Amino acid sequence: MAGQSVSGQYADGAAAPASPSTSAASWPAIIAGAFVAAAVSLILLALGSGLGFASISPWPGRGVTATTFAATTAIWLILTQWVSAGLGGYLAGRLRTRWIGTHAHEVFFRDTAHGLITWAVASVLVAAAIGSSIGTSVGAAGRAVGAAGRMAAEGASAVSHGSAYDIDRLLRPADVGAPQADPKPEVAHIIANAAVTGDMPDGDRAYLAQLVAARAGVTLEDAQKRVDGFLSDVKDAEAKAKGAADAARKVAAKASIYLALSMLLGAFIASVSAALGGRLRDEHP
Numbered sequence: 001m002a003g004q005s006v007s008g009q010y011a012d013g014a015a016a017p018a019s020p021s022t023s024a025a026s027w028p029a030i031i032a033g034a035f036v037a038a039a040v041s042l043i044l045l046a047l048g049s050g051l052g053f054a055s056i057s058p059w060p061g062r063g064v065t066a067t068t069f070a071a072t073t074a075i076w077l078i079l080t081q082w083v084s085a086g087l088g089g090y091l092a093g094r095l096r097t098r099w100i101g102t103h104a105h106e107v108f109f110r111d112t113a114h115g116l117i118t119w120a121v122a123s124v125l126v127a128a129a130i131g132s133s134i135g136t137s138v139g140a141a142g143r144a145v146g147a148a149g150r151m152a153a154e155g156a157s158a159v160s161h162g163s164a165y166d167i168d169r170l171l172r173p174a175d176v177g178a179p180q181a182d183p184k185p186e187v188a189h190i191i192a193n194a195a196v197t198g199d200m201p202d203g204d205r206a207y208l209a210q211l212v213a214a215r216a217g218v219t220l221e222d223a224q225k226r227v228d229g230f231l232s233d234v235k236d237a238e239a240k241a242k243g244a245a246d247a248a249r250k251v252a253a254k255a256s257i258y259l260a261l262s263m264l265l266g267a268f269i270a271s272v273s274a275a276l277g278g279r280l281r282d283e284h285p
Contacts, residue, residue: 037088081266093277115274
């Protein structure tokens with residue numbers, strides 16, 4: 001149409017005639033951009049996972065700290081959304097059908113909508129492709145919270161029952177050759193009750209010290225020290241379990257926040273990129 005500008009208005013300023021009633025969505029362009037965005041996301045996620053595993057180490061003093069790892073993970077999530085959503089949105093805008101006779105404001109709205117839809121479709125594709133990885137990046141931390149929470153709630157009981165070694169050490173006799181009955185079940189019951197109630201009554205503590213003194217052949221004072229040391233170890237283990245639960249909770253919260261922020265940024269970038277791509281498309285018909 002000679003004399004018509006790309007904005008949907010004629011060069012002399014008169015409004016262009018209305019176009020026939022057709023769908024405003026260019027689905028081929030949206031799907032193409034979504035597949036490109038999903039593919040780039042998968043590549044960057046795989047690369048980020050490789051770099052992340054390479055940066056951690058089980059050896060003390062090696063690898064990055066937890067704070068640094070969390071910060072780099074957040075940056076990588078944002079970078080992944082930025083690149084994939086930007087590229088997918090730009091292609092959706094650049095490849096979309098040219099709207100003849102449409103007002104400039106409507107063209108801008110449709111382009112941003114195309115970018116947003118492209119981002120949404122790509123997000124669904126990525127979620128479908130790596131389904132369980134959503135649980136790995138976000139839900140895994142949640143599962144860790146649940147596991148650590150069970151450790152905090154039940155760990156005291158499990159630890160309080162103690163291993164055979166812990167109870168043997170508690171009842172280790174001064175005279176190795178002295179005959180010994182098996183008091184471990186009773187000791188385990190006392191410790192388990194203390195774990196459930198949160199503390200050991202003075203009567204149980206005194207009885208346990210007497211039992212240790214009698215079975216181990218040590219003085220009552222030494223037996224009391226053994227009992228106090230054993231109970232201290234149990235409380236330390238319970239504190240570590242609660243600390244692990246709290247740390248896992250914080251990791252889950254941060255992972256959820258980082259993922260939500262990166263996805264919101266991706267939606268914005270896709271919309272802006274689609275508007276830019278559509279504008280360039282109209283400027284170079």
